[in-house]
Amino acid sequence: MDIGxxxxxxxxxxxxxxxxxxxxxxxxxxxxxxxEAANLPFADEDRNDPRSPRA
Structure with missing residues (x-):
């Protein structure tokens, strides 16, 4: 058996x-x-963040 x-x-x-x-x-x-794993980054949104539209 050769290298090729x-x-x-x-x-x-x-x-x-x-x-x-x-x-x-x-x-x-x-x-x-x-x-479910694809949506994990959105699950930890900080609700106390003043820049958040939900605050």
Missing amino acids: TLRGLGTLLVLIATLGVICWAYSGKRKGAFD
């Missing part, structure tokens, strides 16, 4: 891992958890 074969196998492994992560992220099972 090892590099090719490494590239194939990274491609398979990337496709696996993409499939996992876009699977419908976890959509609710991702939506």
Whole structure:
């Protein structure tokens, strides 16, 4: 096995891992958890902040 074969196998492994992560992220099972996590930055708004429109 030469270095070119090892590099090719490494590239194939990274491609398979990337496709696996993409499939996992876009699977419908976890959509609710991702939506909840996406809204976390807005959950900690300081209501005592005078610059806040709700103050």
